[in-house]
Amino acid sequence: MQVRIIDGEAAGRLMEPLTALVVQAGEAILAVNRSAMRVDGKQDGSPVTEADLAADRIIAEGLGRLANDVPTLSEERTHLASPPFRGSFFLIDPLDGTKEFVAGRDEFTVNLALVTKGVPLLGIVSAPALGVLWRGIVGRGAERVTFEGTTSGAAQPIRTRKLPGPGEPWIAAVSRSHGDPKSEAFIDSRPNAVRKTCGSAVKFGRIAEGNADIYPRFGPTCEWDVGAGCAVVTAAGGKVTDGKGGELRFGERGDTGFIIPDFIAWGDAEAVTTY
Numbered sequence: 001m002q003v004r005i006i007d008g009e010a011a012g013r014l015m016e017p018l019t020a021l022v023v024q025a026g027e028a029i030l031a032v033n034r035s036a037m038r039v040d041g042k043q044d045g046s047p048v049t050e051a052d053l054a055a056d057r058i059i060a061e062g063l064g065r066l067a068n069d070v071p072t073l074s075e076e077r078t079h080l081a082s083p084p085f086r087g088s089f090f091l092i093d094p095l096d097g098t099k100e101f102v103a104g105r106d107e108f109t110v111n112l113a114l115v116t117k118g119v120p121l122l123g124i125v126s127a128p129a130l131g132v133l134w135r136g137i138v139g140r141g142a143e144r145v146t147f148e149g150t151t152s153g154a155a156q157p158i159r160t161r162k163l164p165g166p167g168e169p170w171i172a173a174v175s176r177s178h179g180d181p182k183s184e185a186f187i188d189s190r191p192n193a194v195r196k197t198c199g200s201a202v203k204f205g206r207i208a209e210g211n212a213d214i215y216p217r218f219g220p221t222c223e224w225d226v227g228a229g230c231a232v233v234t235a236a237g238g239k240v241t242d243g244k245g246g247e248l249r250f251g252e253r254g255d256t257g258f259i260i261p262d263f264i265a266w267g268d269a270e271a272v273t274t275y
Helices: 008-030 050-066 075-080 098-102 181-188 202-208 223-235 269-274
Strands: 039-041 047-049 072-074 088-096 109-116 119-127 132-137 141-148 151-158 171-175 194-198 214-217 239-241 263-266
Touching (some): 008 050, 008 119, 008 132, 047 050, 047 098, 050 072, 050 075, 050 088, 050 109, 072 223, 088 098, 109 223, 119 202, 119 223, 132 202, 132 223, 141 202, 141 223, 171 181, 171 202, 181 214, 194 202, 202 214, 202 223, 202 263, 223 239, 223 263, 263 269
Parallel strands (some): 072 088, 171 194, 171 214
Antiparallel strands (some): 039 047, 088 109, 109 119, 119 132, 132 141, 141 151, 214 263, 239 263
């Protein structure tokens, strides 16, 4: 199969149909009865539910109609992936924050990224229970969109915020379910750090809309947890790096199980140089 390269202009034409697809997947998640659903365990110990699978099925079918010549890497279908991806591919987490979902909380997301040449170009992070999504295309800006059901409201342009000045607090987005000592130490080293607890990829959305400054994660995650948020934060003016400030690459390391050892999302891209 010929390798397809999708640039920013072509990604722009895909944004609305991809957004509709992600919102539809969110509706399928919300339709699942959490009190009666089946919860299974994966080999890595993480949970998977019928809601994960329903959302993944909708996205897979939709991408088949929209761009069937573009490869897909989904958390729920890693066995079908054939890395490394040389051109563009879709990177999907059909239900990020399954632990939040199972616990009855609302901070879970549907994440969809379009990655081109190893770098997330387009990202959509949708929080269906909150009725909000964040989306962006690198080099073309980012937006926050509210919605009810499948009806979307007006898109509001968003930008990350500048590094806090002397004496001003850093707001750090932190996980409710996944904490680690190194991330805590990193936050403690920021002046007057204030923690804002969020679930799933909602943390990337808070960075992108200027309501948090950093989101450090020094424990391992997977590419589908990070790709969409990386695109949204970058499109909004921020930057997402590895734990040492270097570039993150996607779709090139299938032999490591698509693991990202660590990352930091920065609201102010210039802050990386002061790290």
